[in-house]
Amino acid sequence: MSRRRAARRGSAALALAAALAAAPRPSRAQAGGDAAAAEVLFEQAIALMRQGDYEQACPRLAESQRLDAGVGTLLYLAACYERLGKTASAWATYREAADAARRQGQADREQQAREGAAALEARLARLLVEVPAGSAAPGLSVRRDGQELAPVLWGTAMPVDPGAYTVEASAPGRLPWSTTAAVDPAGGTATVTVPPLAAAPPPPGARPAAPAGASAAQPAAPPARPAPREAAGMPAQRLAAVIAAGAGVVGIGASVGLGFAARARFEEAAPYCDGDTCDDEGVEIRGDAIDLARAGTVVFLVGAAAVAAGGVLWLTTPSPAASAAGRPAVHVGLGPTGLSLGGRF
CATH class of the missing domain: 1.10.287 (Helix Hairpins)
Incomplete structure (x- = not known):
């Protein structure tokens, strides 16, 4: 991609965010209490965005979208996430808005959403969780911030919002393990490697194993007792x-x-x-x-x-x-x- 094209995409993303802050609210087709609540949350979010309070605006837009989905709300939400520094959330929301606009035949909004996603592509930060073959114990469970990571995602660099993430691993009969990974807002990939989990100690009251060579000095067990x-x-x-x-x-x-x-x-x-x-x-x-x-x-x-x-x-x-x-x-x-x-x- 040429520098001129990259600059044009970055300018388009900034122009989109500015236009959203000044544009009228999107129309809503659903009727009833959910649509009314969504409308109130949407109006509050737009007012907060105009004040620069994206921390409070983004959750209201997300809830408004959940109550009464619309392409316009998705575009506002993506721009809000971008201003808040949540690049992965903004990128995913732009792509969702592009798909929704394509299904509804809204070519202009589809192009806006795709340009917004493309402008964020190079700045995405990723988190890679690796599980080497020697660490893959039976029943191994790997979680990121408490959410299970399916084995198919092990070894895949997934886009994430910048910040700190807790990676945990556990397996039956093994001691749990955890670490914290910091994802740089400037982009790049943070890698976490799950080590082999140590064996858990025996439960209280369990009979300790006999030392090597001790069996020769022990008297033979009665024949009726199982080996x-x-x-x-x-x-x-x-x-x-x-x-x-x-x-x-x-x-x-x-x-x-x-x-x-x-x-x-x-x-x-x-x-x-x-x-x-x-x-x-x-x-x-x-x-x-x-x-x-x-x-x-x-x-x-x-x-x-x-x-x-x-x-x-x-x-x-x-x-x-x-x-x-x-x-x-x-x-x-x-x-x-x-x-x-x-x-x-």
Whole structure:
């Protein structure tokens, strides 16, 4: 992009914000109490924007839009977010306004919204949360400011408003971890890497593990008492089965959500396509849909494999009654070095 074109886009964004502050309110089609409340909030917000109080104006515009949606309100809200320094919120709201204006045939407003979004594109700040393979414990949950981050978003630099963000991670049987990341208003990408979570200490009253070599000095256990390895191995294997199956179910659910998102994105390309022939906008939208569909397929396959592994672990857990009777049994256990396989025949 040439400097002249970039300057023209920046000037267009400033002109849009100035025009919004002076323009008349957008018309509202909905009737009833919600429309009346939306109108009052809208008038208050415009007055606050003219006074430069964007901190108070933006929430009123957002609530007005929720009560009675309109393209004009979205444009005001995007300009308010931009003046407040919330670049990611402004960028997303401009894009939402452009889509709404396109659906309603409002070409002028669509162009205004797209110019506003384009002017913010280069200034967007992003937050990248990385989860290396060594940190991906079973049942791992990663949250940003308390909101769950789906595994498909791990490793993706997401646009965010400048500020401080708390990133947390937790998993069954592991100590929780958290850190704070500062996102620079000047743009760029802040990266947070989730480390391997430490194992949680045993609960109070749990029997400590015997030191190495101590078993030789201990008297032999009575024959009628079950072996400690069998008593401890069975619940550990069942727990591993539940964790693996649970993680698989979560993955399958996430793949279904990605499938619906891909279908919705594909349908958005209809206005730009004639059969299999699409313009540049349609090609980009369909490309997004294909990427979402591929991600959903990969997540589904991983989830299905995890559910299958959980089923194998559950079904191969030896029965205490079979062990006592001396019948053949297969034992699969989890230890510090990985998966172990044993049995009695």
